[in-house]
Each structure stands twice: as C-alpha cells, then as structure tokens.
Amino acid sequence: MANPSSILVLGGTGPLGVVTVRLALEHGHNVTVFARNPSKLPVDLRSSSNLTIVEGQLSDTANLFKLVDSCNAIISLLGPNQLWHKTGVFQGFYRNLLEHLQSLESPPRTLLISTISAPSPLDKFHLLAWLIVTAVYILAHGAYNDVVGVAETVEKNIGNLPITVFRVGGLLNGEGTGQPVATYVGHSDYTLSMNRKDIARWCVAQIESGDTTWIGKFPCLSAPAVDKKTR
Ligand SMILES: NC(=O)c1ccc[n+]([C@@H]2O[C@H](COP(=O)([O-])OP(=O)(O)OC[C@H]3O[C@@H](n4cnc5c(N)ncnc54)[C@H](OP(=O)(O)O)[C@@H]3O)[C@@H](O)[C@H]2O)c1
Numbered sequence: 001m002a003n004p005s006s007i008l009v010l011g012g013t014g015p016l017g018v019v020t021v022r023l024a025l026e027h028g029h030n031v032t033v034f035a036r037n038p039s040k041l042p043v044d045l046r047s048s049s050n051l052t053i054v055e056g057q058l059s060d061t062a063n064l065f066k067l068v069d070s071c072n073a074i075i076s077l078l079g080p081n082q083l084w085h086k087t088g089v090f091q092g093f094y095r096n097l098l099e100h101l102q103s104l105e106s107p108p109r110t111l112l113i114s115t116i117s118a119p120s121p122l123d124k125f126h127l128l129a130w131l132i133v134t135a136v137y138i139l140a141h142g143a144y145n146d147v148v149g150v151a152e153t154v155e156k157n158i159g160n161l162p163i164t165v166f167r168v169g170g171l172l173n174g175e176g177t178g179q180p181v182a183t184y185v186g187h188s189d190y191t192l193s194m195n196r197k198d199i200a201r202w203c204v205a206q207i208e209s210g211d212t213t214w215i216g217k218f219p220c221l222s223a224p225a226v227d228k229k230t231r
Pocket residue numbers: 010011012013014015016017035036037040057058077078079080081089113114115168169170171172196
C-alpha cells in the first residue's frame with residue numbers, strides 16, 4: 001500500500017489481537033505490540049521483520065508512551081479475560097493514556113475496543129443483549145465495572161481526540177465474510193455476534209481509509225450484511 005502506517009497494538013496477544021496484528025502486517029504496516037505476555041504471539045508472527053514486540057505492563061507508562069509518540073495509529077484490544085478481573089485496571093490506564101494523547105500536537109488515530117456492557121444513549125432494547133450484559137454483571141462484576149468505567153472515562157476526556165470506542169458482543173473464530181457494520185445495539189442492522197477476522201478488517205480499514213465518520217463516537221459493531229441471514 002502507498003502509505004504504510006505505524007500501528008501500536010495493545011491487547012495484541014488475545015485471539016482478536018493476533019488476527020489483527022497478522023492482517024496489519026499483511027497490509028504492509030509497521031506494527032508494534034506492547035504486551036505483558038509477548039510469548040503468546042504465534043512464532044511465525046514474532047519473526048516478521050515489520051513487527052516490533054515490546055514487553056511491559058500497562059503501568060509502565062514511561063516506555064509505553066514513547067511508543068505512543070512514535071506511532072500514527074493505536075488499536076487497543078485490551079479487555080478483561082479473567083472472571084476475577086480487578087475493577088479499575090483499564091479505567092486508570094485509559095485515563096492516563098487520554099491525558100497523554102491530549103498533550104500531543106498530532107495525536108494518533110485511536111481505536112479502542114469495548115463491549116455491549118457499556119451502554120450508548122443510541123442503543124435500543126435487545127432482549128438477548130440485555131440477558132448477556134446482566135449475566136456479565138452478575139458473574140464478572142469487576143470486569144463489568146471496568147468496561148463501563150473505561151467508556152465513561154473516555155467520554156469525559158475525549159475532547160477533540162481522534163478516538164473511536166467500538167463495542168462488540170460475542171466474538172467468533174473463522175474466516176469471516178467482510179467488514180462489520182458500525183451501528184447501535186437493537187437497531188435493524190444489529191447482530192449480537194461477529195467474527196474476529198471481520199473486526200480486524202474493520203479496524204485496519206478505519207486506519208487506512210482515514211474515515212472520520214466514527215471519530216468521537218461509541219458504535220457497536222455488527223456482522224457484515226452478507227452474514228446476517230445466519231445470525
Ligand atoms: N470473547 C468474547 O466473546 C468477547 C466478547 C466481548 C468482548 N470481548 C473483548 O474483545 C477483546 C478481544 O477478545 P479475545 O477473546 O479475542 O481476546 P482476550 O484474550 O480477551 O484478549 C484480551 C487482551 O487484553 C490483555 N489484557 C487483559 N488483561 C490485561 C492486563 N491486566 N494488563 C495487560 N493486558 C491485559 C490480554 O493480555 P494477555 O494475553 O497477557 O492476557 C490480551 O492481549 C477483549 O477486549 C475482550 O474483552 C470478547
């Protein structure tokens with residue numbers, strides 16, 4: 001591609017992270033993964049010449065913000081992956097990240113993942129989504145609180161930053177069929193689950209296209225139109 005981006009990926013070691021890093025590399029971008037467990041990246045990815053891997057904790061902001069300063073896009077796929085996730089881990093991290101981004105003359109295009117636990121005023125009632133969010137609230141309360149807290153923190157501190165918080169429901173594996181539709185829960189084009197590879201396509205396309213439609217917004221991704229008959 002004509003203008004390869006320098007993309008910083010957070011949460012790159014989960015299944016969605018791996019397919020996103022792989023796609024960005026396939027598209028010729030320079031990718032940096034900042035991760036606490038880099039060994040979770042597949043061996044073939046780790047040997048890619050366009051991939052830089054930096055090991056660190058989210059609390060290591062001195063090192064992490066150096067990477068933020070030298071990238072032109074951030075994809076954060078960070079999310080609680082343990083039932084006993086401690087409330088506030090991500091909320092505190094994003095508060096610091098947004099404060100740092102505000103200090104930059106030209107902040108990077110930033111895509112942050114969230115879930116349907118974080119509501120939008122544009123959402124409509126959807127029974128299955130409500131049941132899932134209620135189950136998460138009961139069974140993984142720390143994770144629920146952190147996800148909601150992150151969305152509130154970003155909303156409060158986003159200002160004019162080029163950030164999109166994209167929310168997802170259930171994630172599936174497989175090849176996928178295209179790019180998800182950005183919409184809101186309960187709308188006519190909404191589906192609860194979608195393919196990780198499709199989400200990766202959407203993220204990379206958002207960066208490559210320079211699309212500003214979803215900047216400052218909190219859409220919910222939904223399966224590509226061609227997929228809907230099966231959901
Ligand atoms: N699975 C689903 O159906 C589903 C549904 C809704 C939303 N989501 C969200 O979608 C995203 C991708 O999900 P996934 O299932 O593909 O992968 P995942 O395993 O949930 O990925 C989570 C990523 O966040 C990192 N992470 C978690 N806690 C961390 C912490 N305290 N400090 C630093 N890094 C931390 C993980 O790092 P480690 O590899 O080191 O643990 C991993 O890279 C996540 O944000 C998840 O919450 C998933």
